[in-house]
Amino acid sequence: MPTSLPRPLLGALTLLGFSALLIPAARAQMATSAPNAVSPQKPNTSMLDGDKIYTYVEQKPAYLDGGMDGLQSFITSHVHGGAASGPMSVVTFIIDKTGHVRRPALGPTAAESEEAVTPALAETFRTIGQFRPGRQNGKPANVQFTVPLVKRVKVSK
Numbered sequence: 001m002p003t004s005l006p007r008p009l010l011g012a013l014t015l016l017g018f019s020a021l022l023i024p025a026a027r028a029q030m031a032t033s034a035p036n037a038v039s040p041q042k043p044n045t046s047m048l049d050g051d052k053i054y055t056y057v058e059q060k061p062a063y064l065d066g067g068m069d070g071l072q073s074f075i076t077s078h079v080h081g082g083a084a085s086g087p088m089s090v091v092t093f094i095i096d097k098t099g100h101v102r103r104p105a106l107g108p109t110a111a112e113s114e115e116a117v118t119p120a121l122a123e124t125f126r127t128i129g130q131f132r133p134g135r136q137n138g139k140p141a142n143v144q145f146t147v148p149l150v151k152r153v154k155v156s157k
Contacts, residue, residue: 048102048142053094053110059135061095061143076150078124079106089149091121097140099131110144 046053063071079091093104103111104125111117134143 048094048096051097051142053142053144054134054136055144057134057136057141057143061099061134061145062132063129064099064132065129071147072150074128075147078127079121079149090146091149092144092146093125095131095133095143095145097133097142099133101125101128101131108146 063074065071066073075091089106090108091104091106092108092110094102094110096102103114103117104121105111105117106121133140135141
C-alpha cells in the first residue's frame with residue numbers, strides 16, 4: 001500500500017534531485033577551457049642553465065676564503081646603501097655547480113636572470129672568490145644562498 005508524501009516534501013525532493021543532475025554538468029563546463037587558450041608563461045627562476053636550483057641540499061656550499069665568517073665579512077664590507085641599509089636586509093644569490101656566484105640580489109630571492117642583476121652588485125660579487133659547490137645525491141648542485149647583512153654598531157663609552 002503506497003503512502004503519498006506531503007506536497008511540500010515532494011516538491012523539495014524533486015528540486016533536490018533536479019539540482020543533483022545539474023551540479024555535475026555545471027562543474028564539467030567550468031573545468032573545460034577553450035581549446036586554443038594559452039596561459040601566460042613566467043620565466044622559470046627555479047632553473048639555472050637547465051638544472052634545478054635547490055634551497056636545501058645534503059651538503060651546503062662553503063666559502064673557500066674563510067667560511068661563513070669570511071663570507072659575512074666580505075658582504076658587510078662590500079655591500080652598502082639602498083636596500084642594504086634596512087634593518088632586516090639580506091643578500092641572496094645562487095652558487096652554481098662550479099662554485100661561482102650568480103644572480104645576486106638584495107632581498108629574499110635571487111635575481112630572475114643575469115640581466116636583472118644590479119650592475120653595482122654584479123661588480124661586487126665578481127670579486128667575491130670561489131665556493132665549494134653544494135652537493136645533492138653526491139653530485140654538485142646549484143644552490144640558492146641567503147645571507148643577512150650584519151650591521152656593525154660602534155658603542156661609545
